[in-house]
Amino acid sequence: MSKIAPELPANGRSQLQVSGEIPVPVLINWLSISAVPLLAFFASRSVEQGEHLAAGLLIAFAILMTINLLIYAAFRHKTFQRRAFIGLTTTVFIYVSVSALENGSAIIWLFAYPPIIFYISDARFGVGACLFGFTGVTLLFFSPLADQLLNLPYSTSFRITMVVALGFEMITCYILDQSRRRSKLGLLALAREFEYAAKHDTLTGLANxxxxxxxxxxxxxxxxxxxxxxxxxxxxxxxxxxxxxxxxxxxxxxxxxxxxxxxxxxxxxxxxxxxxxxxxxxxxxxxxxxxxxxxxxxxxxxxxxxxxxxxxxxxxxxxxxxxxxxxxxxxxxxxxxxxxxxxxxxxxxxxxxxxxxxxxxxxx
Ligand SMILES: Nc1nc2c(ncn2[C@@H]2O[C@H](COP(=O)(O)OP(=O)(O)OP(=O)(O)O)[C@@H](O)[C@H]2O)c(=O)[nH]1
CATH class of the missing domain: 3.30.70.270 (Reverse transcriptase/Diguanylate cyclase domain)
Structure with missing residues (x-):
């Protein structure tokens, strides 16, 4: 004699939140609030170095980040906030890579991209964005055309180290992100089981x-x-x-x-x-x-x-x-x-x- 089938809620998706986890909109707000003064700082250094176009672009990015913050504060539209932030940060990182700011050292900021993108988007998007970024950097460093067009100041050993380290970091971020998502799903499933057990009779499956x-x-x-x-x-x-x-x-x-x-x-x-x-x-x-x-x-x-x-x-x-x-x-x-x-x-x-x-x- 089978008891009544448990009415467990549908499987938790990774976008669900576990208590203690930083919500994506909050993280984006904090990252934006930190990024605005950083962009302003590097803009001021670009002015000192006579790079007025770079300074203008960095200030424009800072203004757009601030606008995104204000739009979220006014409308609380999470998807818009996330998409705008991803679009902006991706553009900033591409610009930093091709412009060789700070005598070429600014490209190291690229290492901040994989953990952020995996945290604030789903795994598939994170993989896509990282593959895109990795391919872009590889082409940038190793295609003769990029060298001709951009005249980048990097040595060969820096280029090799940068690409290998970036690839290593992206794979590590992917593995850690998968582990985080799996344990989150496990926790949510466990919470659902506990909730079910607290509300139902074991023998019959009816409410207790x-x-x-x-x-x-x-x-x-x-x-x-x-x-x-x-x-x-x-x-x-x-x-x-x-x-x-x-x-x-x-x-x-x-x-x-x-x-x-x-x-x-x-x-x-x-x-x-x-x-x-x-x-x-x-x-x-x-x-x-x-x-x-x-x-x-x-x-x-x-x-x-x-x-x-x-x-x-x-x-x-x-x-x-x-x-x-x-x-x-x-x-x-x-x-x-x-x-x-x-x-x-x-x-x-x-x-x-x-x-x-x-x-x-x-x-x-
Ligand atoms: N098999 C089984 N028996 C149970 C369970 N819970 C309670 N019982 C038994 O149910 C019986 C209830 O008996 P009573 O309260 O005397 O009532 P009754 O025999 O149904 O008589 P009336 O209620 O007056 O019609 C007891 O013998 C309990 O031991 C259970 O989960 N499984």
Missing amino acids: RREALAQLEVEYERYLRTNRPFAVLLADIDLFKSVNDTHGHHVGDELIVLVANTLHEEARKLDTTARWGGEEYLVLLPETNADGAVQIANRIREAIAEKAVMVAQTAVHCTASIGVASIEGAESVDKLLQHADEALYRAKALGRNRVCMYQIDGPA
């Missing part, structure tokens, strides 16, 4: 008592706001002890799962079905008045009576008694549960396999 109480509180708050009624059913398998005594605990367990599955099948999508205790269940019926709840309870009761567990080719049937109470006339969740319990007690007292509605004048 704690989750049912939480849902009842939510429904009660909604009732106070909207005045739309809801109801609860407390269902209890009849003479269950004799099933255990006659056929053993494992058959009793199978019966508990069978009844849980039946409740799940018969309840509506918006209802909450929970294992309330040993062989007792609670069904929370939102948007349902007393008459509607009695109808659903009878449907469930009939469905349970039709099901059976097979033990050595013998069908073991069971029935259930159900107490019904509506929030109308109950001033709290506790009272509602008390009313449902009293109605269940009456259903048992009247001979079992029946549905009883709580009556305001008390149980008969």
Whole structure:
């Protein structure tokens, strides 16, 4: 007998955030705030060295970074912020590589690009950007055309070391990024499993008592706001002890799962079905008045009576008694549960396999 399939949320994507991780927009803001004075500093040095075009371009990059910061502060548009930042930084790094600023030493800033790009974009984009950057630098250093056009001041040994070190760094960043993403997915999966275990009953897969109480509180708050009624059913398998005594605990367990599955099948999508205790269940019926709840309870009761567990080719049937109470006339969740319990007690007292509605004048 299979229990109800766990309703785990869809697999976490790497863009989801784990507590403690720096959010991408925050990192971009900090990087931009750090980059603006750096760009201004190198612009001022370019002015000193008489490189006015370079100074103008560096100031333009600083202004664009600031505009991106301000746009994000005003509109909080994460995708725009990220794309604009990637576009700007890529352009800055390309410019720094081809312009040989600071007597050619500025190209060393290229080493900052791989870790940033892997952190703020997905892995595929990170790989693409790094391949593009690596190919670009290789062509820049080793194509005769680039040498003719740009007349770069780098020695051969610097070029070889730079390309090998950059390739090494990119591969290392990729490996570390993959490891980070995998452990993040593992953590998210673990968190989902813990959350599921905290809210569900292990044997049946139904909501557990704690989750049912939480849902009842939510429904009660909604009732106070909207005045739309809801109801609860407390269902209890009849003479269950004799099933255990006659056929053993494992058959009793199978019966508990069978009844849980039946409740799940018969309840509506918006209802909450929970294992309330040993062989007792609670069904929370939102948007349902007393008459509607009695109808659903009878449907469930009939469905349970039709099901059976097979033990050595013998069908073991069971029935259930159900107490019904509506929030109308109950001033709290506790009272509602008390009313449902009293109605269940009456259903048992009247001979079992029946549905009883709580009556305001008390149980008969
Ligand atoms: N197999 C199994 N038995 C359980 C589980 N939880 C509770 N029980 C048993 O369920 C039985 C409940 O028996 P009672 O409370 O006397 O009620 P009953 O025999 O169903 O009789 P009525 O409720 O009066 O119809 C006890 O024997 C418990 O040991 C469980 O998870 N698995």
